[in-house]
Amino acid sequence: MIPYPDRMAEIEQSSAPGSEWWRTAVIYQIYPRSFADANGDGIGDLPGITAHLDALSELGVDAIWLSPFMPSPQKDAGYDVSDYRGVDELFGTLDDFDAMLAAAHARGIRVIVDLVPNHSSDQHRWFQEALKAAPGSRERARYIFRDGKGPGGELPPNNWESVFGGGMWTRVTEPDGTPGQWYLHIFDVSQPDFDWTNEEVREEFRGVLRFWLDRGVDGFRVDVAHGLIKKDGLPDYTPSPDGGSMGGDQDDVPYWGQPGVHDVYRDWHRVLAAYDGDRALCAEAWLPTLEKTALWVRPDEMNQAFNFNYLMTPWDATELRTVIRDSLDAFGAVGAPSTWVLSNHDVVRHASRLALTIDNPQGEGIGPATEPKPDRALGLARARAATTVMLSLPGSAYLYQGEELGLPEAMEIPDEFRQDPSWFRTNGERYGRDGCRVPLPWTAAGPAYGFNDTGASWLPQPAEWAEYARGAEEVSADSTLSLYKTLLRLRAERGLGSGSLVWEDLGADSVAFRRGDLHVAANLGDAPLALPSGASIVVRSGPLDGDVLPPNTAAWYTLAG
Template sequence: MSTSTEPAVIHGRAGAQNPGEEWWRSAVIYQIYPRSFADQNGDGIGDLPGITARLDALQELGVDALWLSPFYVSPQRDGGYDVADYCDVDPLFGTIADFDELLAAAHARGMRLIVDIVPNHSSVEHPWFREALAAPSGSAARARYIFREGRGIDGNEPPNNWQSCFGGPAWTRLTEPDGRPGQWYLHLFDSSQPDFDWTKEEVRTEFRRILRFWLDRGVDGFRIDVASSMAKADGLPDFDPLVGEDYAPYTGQPGVHEIFRDWRRLLDEYPGERVFVAEAWVKPLHRRADWVRPDELHQAFNDLFNEWDAPTLQHAIDSTIAVFSSVGAPASWVASNHDSIRQATQFSLTGPQRPGGIGPSSTGVPRYDDCLPRARALALLTLALPGSAYIYQGEELGLPEVTELPDAARQDPTFFRTGGEQYGRDGCRVPIPWEADAPGYGFGPNAAAWLPQPPIWARLARDRQNRDQGSTLTLYRQAIALRRAQGLGSGTLSWLPGLPPEVLAFQNGDTRVYINMGTDPVLLPAGSVLLASSTLHDNTLAPDTAVWMHA
């Protein structure tokens, strides 16, 4: 086991850079959802050796870092975000030795590795929660979590009116060891994910130990799951929905920042520009900047891309850059991830959609060939902006949301907690295709896959796109290489006048960027084309097309 904290040499450099030039400010970071990336042992579930075996493909793509979703010991009630042991690898994914091998292999290829940390809640299978269940109310074991007496006659009603993010009440009542109804425990997500009480020093001490365990192994940072909800308002008051979810008593409470300042002091003890990335979906936008002040975290995700409209996006880009710049932090552009509808589908939806995912009864889901142009244009927009850019696995292949999953195959707890009213996130988590003609499209050594793969995977498989100069994979490779060569990640954006309002037009350094979000072709200014998301004819930019040009 390696416990060295010496930084690996990445892209030929080691140690800290000058302030303002740190790698994470302009990096392209690729998210791996381990269950669905590559299966080495043939059980139909992706694993760490499978990732290691496929690293050359990510090196060829040109990304700077990898973000690895949870691989810890877990009963997998929520895809690994229900952690039973934070300092070991679930046998489903391999061993701690497999992790060390993956980390070393990534570093050898010039890529850093960020891992998920899940501090808001644990699994019900965590030793602490098992201990809490066996302990009486008021015990130290229960104090690590948020246990409360119920309201109403005999405590039959939950302690407050909070609702789970996955549907239904955010409280579950215990049956005590003697069979009597007992206390209630809080879970902002599934009932298998009890929330920690972060006012307790024992919880804080334990997570410092967990962070050091992975930092000592050499990880380059952490993506912090649910970073906005770890602190709850004193007294756990009822939530008034009219106030808005972003001001709920479990979102963005001031106490969370004390936690992260403590974490930042710990991280700064380690060399090599390690990084914290916050999942903090709070609004208005200026509140999100609180997570990336100089003494707290380094990045916070930005859900900018939710509407295909040029003026709306221009305002959002301006606001994002201004807000994050005000605290000295870079913008982090995230168009999709393991919790969202894939971008090759979501930006072309036309009909009303069920909340929490789409499926067979959804309307307005376009044909794949009709929606791919927007996804390709969006890729050029994301990669042209100053700051860091995140790519969710499979977006470089142009994969669509899988909408035809049968109910019997679904595994997202949202689907079950809402009685099927919300489909959940399985459609973006289907195992990705590597070889068009292989069983299971090359995901593993046989056809096994934990979610069924659609026939279109053959057309979109990586080996087929490798041979196609017009493929989405080729577009991503070219864009990432040009982004680095042109210094776009560390550049400065200015808007270009003279185009119709349906065209998003800006300059970043020596590169001009145009995205036609309207319905009519637009004549471009004269210039030399660097890269286009679709073929240009007579210097005309077709609808749903983006182009990079020399300034």
């Protein structure tokens, strides 16, 4: 018997009904410092984004999501925000943001901005006030300050370990020069966590939401959406040594996924509902099960939650069929679309990850000493096939900049150029996320492959970037860029973001289903897979041999009659 999940061939599964744009949208993630650099300083900026919006319109995306561009000391690439109501001078000005937003809207592209509510920068005005204030003060109550343990309070309040390595607590020096309280930081020491039991914090972020909504943004991607509330009493906790750093494979973590966080998003839902235009909230929530992830997108909370279970699924037909079925069931049960994703700024690019033969926990990264290294050709073939499947599924899909070019992870970054906090806090034991953040190649020749006109680049670009340049791929019918354009055009024409999915059986090593009259098949095995007689190919991820689907290949096709 073929190991298919229950009910695969008998029951149609559908995304929830509704006309809101975010239910079916394809959203393109822009990592601003690595997208396009208009002023030549080596760091991408908002004018650079504006200058390339036509390329995204031609690609066929519905919206863009911008990773943080707000004022920041840049200790964690902008995820350490010092002012939630502005633009960092690295990226431009508020006028530049408004111009970019207007230009995107003029092209029918919506704009989602990144919001980082779990923590601020230690340079945020509030935290600087807290350092100058006394224990028990209003200023300290905005963050999680606690007295230490042991004689004189020299031990941290508990044993929690930071996602970036080292302890999760740092002791401050009080204004009189004596050793003082400790503050909590899930991430870097420069990123103190807010205390979300404090009403002043909640009201501040209502104001932040309205600031950007009033400017016309279409929604927010919420960073570390599962981390805002910590368990009462802050009990000791030791994570599994081989678990992921963000808690997606572990249950009952006292600083991840606590029930009280849902009250925050019900509150935010009401703020967004006061605005016209179906404004959206998308959760970055790493949780152990799809059923728990779906709790974030109940009708009165957020609208989308990244499907990290899908992202982390290995290249295995049984596991992929199961996660698709379970995703449609879990999100459909709460009236939400599944939000499919294969790559982002925090994980190894899927053109490399899908060819890895070693364990690679989230945030670990890969680099020069990684052995065996992923096979580049195999990784690209699997990535193209995986995307061909993903863009046929009902629901919304996220793309990460550069995946439409087939970019692999940049592994050969010299140590002296690395910037991820994980690299430093683990003393070089973890490469971190720099490899997926290298600036994009726009042209095969010229300074910085067209990233700018000066050749400056905040992370070094690999020599092989030239073959992946957008300019080179635009003139090739077989390029990954051409494949993405075709998939996105057909997805829109056929309305594949909504509707039902009917499973089909083409063998144990296949993933196969029907979307109306369109059939989708992927071969995840090692042997060729015969397609049904009379199959007429609509689009394919790689070369076919007649009606035979080679390994690591996917296709959309119709059947005569």
